[in-house]
Amino acid sequence: MIYILLLLIILIWISCSIGFFKKLLMVFTKTEKDPLFTKLFSGDLDEHRNALNEIIELRDVGRLKSLSKHLKPISEASALILDSRIGHSDYFYDGRRYPHFAILKLDFVKSTEQCLCNLYTMASLYTPLKEERLGHIKVVEKTKLENGWPDYELCICCYCQQNYKAYYREHHGPWYKWEKI
CATH class of the missing domain: 3.10.450 (Nuclear Transport Factor 2; Chain: A,)
Structure with missing residues (x-):
């Protein structure tokens, strides 16, 4: 009996370490399957920046609404990764890509049903x-x-x-x- 319990504990530990449960959870949540969600929480500056730029360009209201459900963690992740790695994070290198505008766009979609042209x-x-x-x-x-x-x-x-x-x-x-x- 104790061997079965030990074997079960080892199997659970191995499953957790390879991310089995995380993958299982991703099946149940549409947002986390979105590549933008993965990029936003990758911890990589370029991935994060690309994800924010994609949000700025994105017109799919369904995807935007799905992402906006996680507005607070996305905003916090953006503040951490951008503020710590870019001296002046109000814009990206080309001066046209505003990371904070991506957050504003998600907030807009979350709080209103208005057309995206209002942006x-x-x-x-x-x-x-x-x-x-x-x-x-x-x-x-x-x-x-x-x-x-x-x-x-x-x-x-x-x-x-x-x-x-x-x-x-x-x-x-x-x-x-x-x-x-």
């Missing part, structure tokens, strides 16, 4: 050209200043038909200020 007004990383190419908006009109520089573009969201004015701006590089109309 245009919250970050300067969206451009009308790219959003139109991806099929998210339709540029209705482009206006230019007298000197030929672009002024703004009138856009309409392809999902909810919200109208926007996207003003062309420059600082360290080109960006757009989005305004609902």
Whole structure:
């Protein structure tokens, strides 16, 4: 009897050490099967950064909602890995990838049923050209200043038909200020 108990304990220990129970749990939770979830908690800076960039680009509301159920641990993991490894973590090297915007996007999806186009007004990383190419908006009109520089573009969201004015701006590089109309 004692040998059976000892054998059982050894088998449980071996199973735990190879991650059997973790794999079993992953079968039951959709989020943890998502590769983004794995990247976010990998502990690797590049993996984590890539996962945040994917969240920024992601339009699949189902996946975003699934990830947003774990907003607090994702936010904490981001703070730990980014703040400890990047001196100024408000942006990534190219100046366009805002890690904190990925967290804001997950919070937005978790707390509202509004269209994702509402995020245009919250970050300067969206451009009308790219959003139109991806099929998210339709540029209705482009206006230019007298000197030929672009002024703004009138856009309409392809999902909810919200109208926007996207003003062309420059600082360290080109960006757009989005305004609902």
